[in-house]
Amino acid sequence: MKALVIVDVQNDFCPGGALAVPGGDKVIKPINELTKSFDCVVQTQDWHPKDHLSFASNHDGKNPFDTTEMDYGEQVLWPDHCVQGTKGAQFHPDLNTKPSQLIVRKGFRRHIDSYSAFFENDQETVTGLNGYLQERNVNELVITGLATDFCVKWTVLDALKLGYKVTLIEDAVRGIDIEGSVETAMEEMKEAGVQISYSKNHLE
Numbered sequence: 602m603k604a605l606v607i608v609d610v611q612n613d614f615c616p617g618g619a620l621a622v623p624g625g626d627k628v629i630k631p632i633n634e635l636t637k638s639f640d641c642v643v644q645t646q647d648w649h650p651k652d653h654l655s656f657a658s659n660h661d662g663k664n665p666f667d668t669t670e671m672d673y674g675e676q677v678l679w680p681d682h683c684v685q686g687t688k689g690a691q692f693h694p695d696l697n698t699k700p701s702q703l704i705v706r707k708g709f710r711r712h713i714d715s716y717s718a719f720f721e722n723d724q725e726t727v728t729g730l731n732g733y734l735q736e737r738n739v740n741e742l743v744i745t746g747l748a749t750d751f752c753v754k755w756t757v758l759d760a761l762k763l764g765y766k767v768t769l770i771e772d773a774v775r776g777i778d779i780e781g782s783v784e785t786a787m788e789e790m791k792e793a794g795v796q797i798s799y800s801k802n803h804l805e
């Protein structure tokens with residue numbers, strides 16, 4: 602069984618948002634189309650408390666896109682984004698969320714950021730998504746959403762490690778792109794075994 606995974610299509614990652622991904626809203630149309638072709642659709646939602654330690658504002662003298670050392674290693678510091686209960690954390694209003702069967706929230710622990718839909722950035726704390734997909738006999742994932750170089754990349758890499766067949770839909774993802782990080786991310790994902798495809802190849 603195949604599942605569609607929609608990563609972080611939230612206002613703060615779309616144009617006008619606090620951590621806007623260039624062209625972030627462009628993923629919405631292909632994603633809405635794709636949902637019609639899947640019996641299992643899951644979404645992730647970046648969901649931070651205001652005092653989250655991935656925010657530069659919670660570190661004296663740090664600016665967004667600086668880095669810091671966390672218990673688990675290096676962490677990029679972000680502008681405040683996807684704060685629990687805010688408009689920025691809501692899904693983009695044009696995204697059709699009706700077909701979504703499960704919404705996985707992540708990044709709600711102050712001391713650990715969480716890019717991947719499966720493991721938090723300590724690469725140890727689980728979100729529970731793997732258990733859900735196992736119980737539903739899902740062995741194949743089609744990944745879409747934001748951002749190619751962070752949450753999408755880590756979701757793809759963890760899914761491959763967990764043994765799923767993984768396809769990335771190139772026209773249904775966009776990246777933040779810090780110093781060539783989108784190209785690096787694409788290389789890393791290909792190296793790890795992801796299949797690259799286009800939404801038109803997955804429509805019924």
Ligand code: VGL
Pocket residue numbers: 609614647679716747748749750751752753
């Ligand atoms: C993301 C940075 C911080 C993402 C989330 O969705 O890719 N990036 N939080």
Ligand code: ZN
Pocket residue numbers: 647648649655682683708
């Ligand atoms: Zn975040």
